[in-house]
Amino acid sequence: MTYPNTKEENISDNYFGTIVNDPYRWLEDDRAEDTKAWVVEQNAVTQKYLEQIPYRDLIRERLTKLMNYEKYSQPFKKGVYTYFYKNSGLQNQSVLYRQKEGGDAEVFLDPNTFSKDATTSLAGIKFSKDGSMVAYQLSEGGSDWTKVVVIRAEDKSLIGDAIIDVKFSGIAWKGNEGFYYSSYDKPKEGSELSGVTEYHKLFFHKLEERQSEDQLIFGGDKMPRRYIGASLTEDERYLVITAANSTCGNELYIQDLSTANSSIHTLVDHFDQNNEIIDNVGSTLFIYTNLNAPNGRIVTVDAADPGPENWKDLIPETENVLDPTTGGGKLFANYIKDAVSMVLQYNRAGKLEHEVELPGIGTANGFSSKEEEKELYYTFSSYLYPATIFKYDSTSGKSELYKKSGIDFDPAIYESKQVFYMSKDGTKVPMIITFKKDVVLNGKNPTVLYGYGGFNVSLTPAFSTSIIVLLEQGGIYAVPNIRGGGEYGEKWHLAGTKLQKQNVFDDFIAAAEYLISEKYTSSDYLAIMGGSNGGLLVGAVMTQRPELVKVVFPAVGVLDMLRYHKFTAGAGWGYDYGTSEDSKEMFDYLYKYSPVHTLKDGVSYPATLITTADHDDRVVPAHSFKFAAALQKHQPGEAPMLISIQTNAGHGAGKPTDKAIQEIADRWSFLFYNMGLTYVN
Numbered sequence: 035m036t037y038p039n040t041k042e043e044n045i046s047d048n049y050f051g052t053i054v055n056d057p058y059r060w061l062e063d064d065r066a067e068d069t070k071a072w073v074v075e076q077n078a079v080t081q082k083y084l085e086q087i088p089y090r091d092l093i094r095e096r097l098t099k100l101m102n103y104e105k106y107s108q109p110f111k112k113g114v115y116t117y118f119y120k121n122s123g124l125q126n127q128s129v130l131y132r133q134k135e136g137g138d139a140e141v142f143l144d145p146n147t148f149s150k151d152a153t154t155s156l157a158g159i160k161f162s163k164d165g166s167m168v169a170y171q172l173s174e175g176g177s178d179w180t181k182v183v184v185i186r187a188e189d190k191s192l193i194g195d196a197i198i199d200v201k202f203s204g205i206a207w208k209g210n211e212g213f214y215y216s217s218y219d220k221p222k223e224g225s226e227l228s229g230v231t232e233y234h235k236l237f238f239h240k241l242e243e244r245q246s247e248d249q250l251i252f253g254g255d256k257m258p259r260r261y262i263g264a265s266l267t268e269d270e271r272y273l274v275i276t277a278a279n280s281t282c283g284n285e286l287y288i289q290d291l292s293t294a295n296s297s298i299h300t301l302v303d304h305f306d307q308n309n310e311i312i313d314n315v316g317s318t319l320f321i322y323t324n325l326n327a328p329n330g331r332i333v334t335v336d337a338a339d340p341g342p343e344n345w346k347d348l349i350p351e352t353e354n355v356l357d358p359t360t361g362g363g364k365l366f367a368n369y370i371k372d373a374v375s376m377v378l379q380y381n382r383a384g385k386l387e388h389e390v391e392l393p394g395i396g397t398a399n400g401f402s403s404k405e406e407e408k409e410l411y412y413t414f415s416s417y418l419y420p421a422t423i424f425k426y427d428s429t430s431g432k433s434e435l436y437k438k439s440g441i442d443f444d445p446a447i448y449e450s451k452q453v454f455y456m457s458k459d460g461t462k463v464p465m466i467i468t469f470k471k472d473v474v475l476n477g478k479n480p481t482v483l484y485g486y487g488g489f490n491v492s493l494t495p496a497f498s499t500s501i502i503v504l505l506e507q508g509g510i511y512a513v514p515n516i517r518g519g520g521e522y523g524e525k526w527h528l529a530g531t532k533l534q535k536q537n538v539f540d541d542f543i544a545a546a547e548y549l550i551s552e553k554y555t556s557s558d559y560l561a562i563m564g565g566s567n568g569g570l571l572v573g574a575v576m577t578q579r580p581e582l583v584k585v586v587f588p589a590v591g592v593l594d595m596l597r598y599h600k601f602t603a604g605a606g607w608g609y610d611y612g613t614s615e616d617s618k619e620m621f622d623y624l625y626k627y628s629p630v631h632t633l634k635d636g637v638s639y640p641a642t643l644i645t646t647a648d649h650d651d652r653v654v655p656a657h658s659f660k661f662a663a664a665l666q667k668h669q670p671g672e673a674p675m676l677i678s679i680q681t682n683a684g685h686g687a688g689k690p691t692d693k694a695i696q697e698i699a700d701r702w703s704f705l706f707y708n709m710g711l712t713y714v715n
Contacts, residue, residue: 043058045057047596049596052621058663077677080677103439115132124691127152158171158204160205166187170183178602180200197215199217201218203263208291216262232258233254234262236250237250266291267311270291272290274287276310281606281607281610282489301342309323317337320333322358325345366378373452396417397494401426418449451467465545468501480709484564485572487519489610490519532610533612561586568589578632580640584640584641594628595629595630595631641704643677645658645677646658646678676704
């Protein structure tokens, strides 16, 4: 491979007496002309390589056919209408429809019409309680900076001017008077993608008034918090405010809106646990918390004296991780048991009423509605069960099929099994392995090991059209539930953070070794894949154990662990990672595994296809740019080291379908080609 020339500059930093060179820092300026030119050259090399793969177009054709089916969301009622999302097959973005009972469905909002190139997406939508007002957010090119458009639901007429420069925000309506939203100060010109996000502010916008007149409710310079969110209880009596400085743990505040000029009161004044008000009956608050309960519990307290010392258990902690929802006046405890769903229905007195009978072993999401709605909806899926919508009667506890998936897929010829393996330190880790029933365990099956391992995120079974191509070719798809995730509660999460982050990599390496030892695959036929924190995961594993795998796919990865916190929202990730400025011990630990800094000359690294985006303002593209440049320098040349920069890829970006399909097709063609395999049409 002949890679583009990447200039090196004489730049270094002193970390507690250790000098660290950073020759590619100029690539951190993603708007500079030389960076743009480098990106163009890199894409040209990547495409030239991918174009020589003989079955690239065949894989794209197969993916296109597989993805071309109607897709629906769970319906929800607002006012006199029932709303639902539908994608006719290969539409870039799903369309929001509505219909009255007994009437025909009509288009309410079509995000595909927001821009000519379909890169403006619907980033969020919120109806007022009576359904008459709608506020929806628009994201351009996948940016986290959005604008809010307000319309009347009945005739879709605009109300006032759009609210601009909104970021990391929900919408919380207060009657039809106005709504709460959050944002930061507008970044300086040219730094929209790299400016650090801090000092979040919660505003109230009154309809028909100018944004400049919006009232600051919470946050800002006097009470600096990185993330602030707002919601209202269903009866709209209480404003609920959450505040945090990292991605885990939050303060909790309420304001009684039924009393004029009431003050904001503190429920939780620290960031040690996650806390959320999920329901109320009058002044009785129902709170989900993992305070003194790493797996989560539901407590009640009177709003007049709401401190944690007065909390009373309603649904105590169990051995399984709790994720609650409310609907029809009921509490639904969605438990994660060994990474799969178990759903229990309770009344507000904490009495168990039903265990929801799910279609199989997989993931259930939904069980949310207004108090008066006794019929709820949920979606169930697994690695072999396409997403299917069910209607649930909270009175009888019975489910019925509402909308079946239209995909052309026969799960009967495949198998998905859960295994448990031992990590390096003896920790037992679950993993789900999916493959064709006739696969021979001879160590020669193309296998993709996918992982994340961070930020309390649980990887529960979910159907993905994109992996069908792999499975059809006799491939194997494996997902381990490694530490750093939330599958076994906060203890499991913390065991993969900061000075224990190596546990995450060890768990993933042990998963690969298990697949090899059990003859599912071998190093010559094994690929590892992950995005964002998962990109860090596979980047660290490939530098620590380059001989273990054949192909690596880091997507929008956090790959420079010494400087990640200096860009956009990166500082908020310090709870999981720690930062190079915390202490010498923390710096030494990060420096030891930081993928950009651990590459060595003369090592044969696996074939690597790095993907990132030029409009991704959460994980700065510089991580991928710098890693690609360093990898291309160090790699002796046996395997390709490519980077693909897409306009629409990465966090939160609207992905036009044709580009998304091509990205997946490139991944699978790169996989088979570098394993020396032929794609069978």
